[in-house]
Amino acid sequence: MVEIDWKGLILPFSYIGVLLGSLITFSSLYRKRKAAASATLAPWFPPHLQRNIYHSLSYLAPEEGKEKAPVVPESVVRAALLRRAVEDIHRIIQVRSAKNACSVLLQRGSVGDDLWQRFQRAEKEMEEELRDVVMEANALTPNWGQTIFQSANEIAANTVLRKRLDEIQAQTESEKAWWDKRRESIQGEFLKELEKKA
Amino acid sequence: MEDAETFTLLPIHLDPTSKAIKTTSKSRALNQELDTLNALHRTLLTLDSPIPPPPVPVNPKRSGQITKLRESGNAEFRKGKHVEAIRYYTLGLQMALTRPLWEPSGLVRDEVAGLYANRAQAHMAKSSWAEGSIDAEASVEAKKAGNAKAWWRKAKCLMEMGRLEEAKEWVGRGLELEGNEADLVALLKEIDQKKKN
Numbered sequence: 377m378v379e380i381d382w383k384g385l386i387l388p389f390s391y392i393g394v395l396l397g398s399l400i401t402f403s404s405l406y407r408k409r410k411a412a413a414s415a416t417l418a419p420w421f422p423p424h425l426q427r428n429i430y431h432s433l434s435y436l437a438p439e440e441g442k443e444k445a446p447v448v449p450e451s452v453v454r455a456a457l458l459r460r461a462v463e464d465i466h467r468i469i470q471v472r473s474a475k476n477a478c479s480v481l482l483q484r485g486s487v488g489d490d491l492w493q494r495f496q497r498a499e500k501e502m503e504e505e506l507r508d509v510v511m512e513a514n515a516l517t518p519n520w521g522q523t524i525f526q527s528a529n530e531i532a533a534n535t536v537l538r539k540r541l542d543e544i545q546a547q548t549e550s551e552k553a554w555w556d557k558r559r560e561s562i563q564g565e566f567l568k569e570l571e572k573k574a
Numbered sequence: 575m576e577d578a579e580t581f582t583l584l585p586i587h588l589d590p591t592s593k594a595i596k597t598t599s600k601s602r603a604l605n606q607e608l609d610t611l612n613a614l615h616r617t618l619l620t621l622d623s624p625i626p627p628p629p630v631p632v633n634p635k636r637s638g639q640i641t642k643l644r645e646s647g648n649a650e651f652r653k654g655k656h657v658e659a660i661r662y663y664t665l666g667l668q669m670a671l672t673r674p675l676w677e678p679s680g681l682v683r684d685e686v687a688g689l690y691a692n693r694a695q696a697h698m699a700k701s702s703w704a705e706g707s708i709d710a711e712a713s714v715e716a717k718k719a720g721n722a723k724a725w726w727r728k729a730k731c732l733m734e735m736g737r738l739e740e741a742k743e744w745v746g747r748g749l750e751l752e753g754n755e756a757d758l759v760a761l762l763k764e765i766d767q768k769k770k771n
Contacts, residue, residue: 425607431581436588446588455615523628530629533679544712555704555735
């Protein structure tokens with residue numbers, strides 16, 4: 377029979393105990409913090425104004441002196457849904473163009489994990505949002521779901537183009553004023569030179 | 575964005591007579607968005623169908639009118655009546671830019687690129703270099719590739735105004751997109767010559 381020297385083993389056992397204890401505390405604390413952090417991650421996009429308007433239309437407050445809420449014409453609801461789809465197009469474009477950059481930066485370790493998580497959440501939300509818009513569109517007008525995003529895409533592109541063109545055309549007056557002044561000064565110098573020669 | 579299940583209730587209401595959506599909030603973004611929404615609603619009401627038609631096929635009526643205005647402008651330009659030509663091109667541009675927003679943007683780009691380029695040419699014929707330069711820039715903005723004329727006109731106007739550095743930059747950018755377009759190369763030489771003097 378081998379006598380076990382319990383007293384001599386106290387030291388190694390307490391060592392293992394302390395080690396395991398600290399590991400467990402660390403792991404549970406770490407996980408809790410991570411979960412809390414992902415729950416409070418800042419959203420990728422600002423609040424979806426168009427979506428809020430669209431939904432608010434169904435909950436309009438009744439006017440003063442009246443009990444029932446006013447009935448919103450369907451045409452207004454359709455316009456609001458179309459505006460919502462246009463904003464979604466802007467967001468899809470942002471998500472698509474950010475995706476490559478984000479994944480490359482993540483691989484290089486230039487950005488943290490939480491950015492990637494925020495991004496993936498935004499991507500998933502966009503998918504749900506698109507499905508929702510298509511469903512609402514089909515409910516308003518049969519088969520509208522098939523074309524609403526085509527129309528929204530053109531509206532988005534057209535708006536950007538017109539804004540750019542307006543910006544360029546807005547410079548006309550200042551450019552013209554600059555050139556008139558400049559031409560005068562050139563002419564003035566030219567006349568002076570002529571006088572000198574004469 | 576919020577969850578799919580929730581949304582923020584906004585302080586908006588329906589104007590009973592005009593059917594426009596109004597708000598009591600002072601938020602600029604909200605007011606702006608409601609203006610856009612009401613404008614879109616009004617254009618939707620002018621349609622025969624409850625929803626905007628798909629982008630293609632395009633109703634050929636407006637395209638026909640735009641082409642006609644451009645051709646009238648071209649005819650006036652050939653007769654040497656530059657002011658008249660500019661007037662026709664401007665009308666054409668108005669037509670093209672007031673196309674309903676859901677019609678194909680590629681089509682709008684093509685149309686306005688041509689009209690702006692032509693109007694730039696008419697301005698240049700009057701030696702209005704500033705206006706010509708702006709119109710040429712707008713044309714390039716609408717259509718970057720395959721628009722060598724507009725690149726050339728922009729650079730030419732800048733050169734005429736004595737802005738050689740900028741002119742050279744525009745020719746450079748034009749050459750990048752258009753390959754070795756003979757006119758652009760010739761203009762580049764001209765600019766370089768002027769810079770030496």
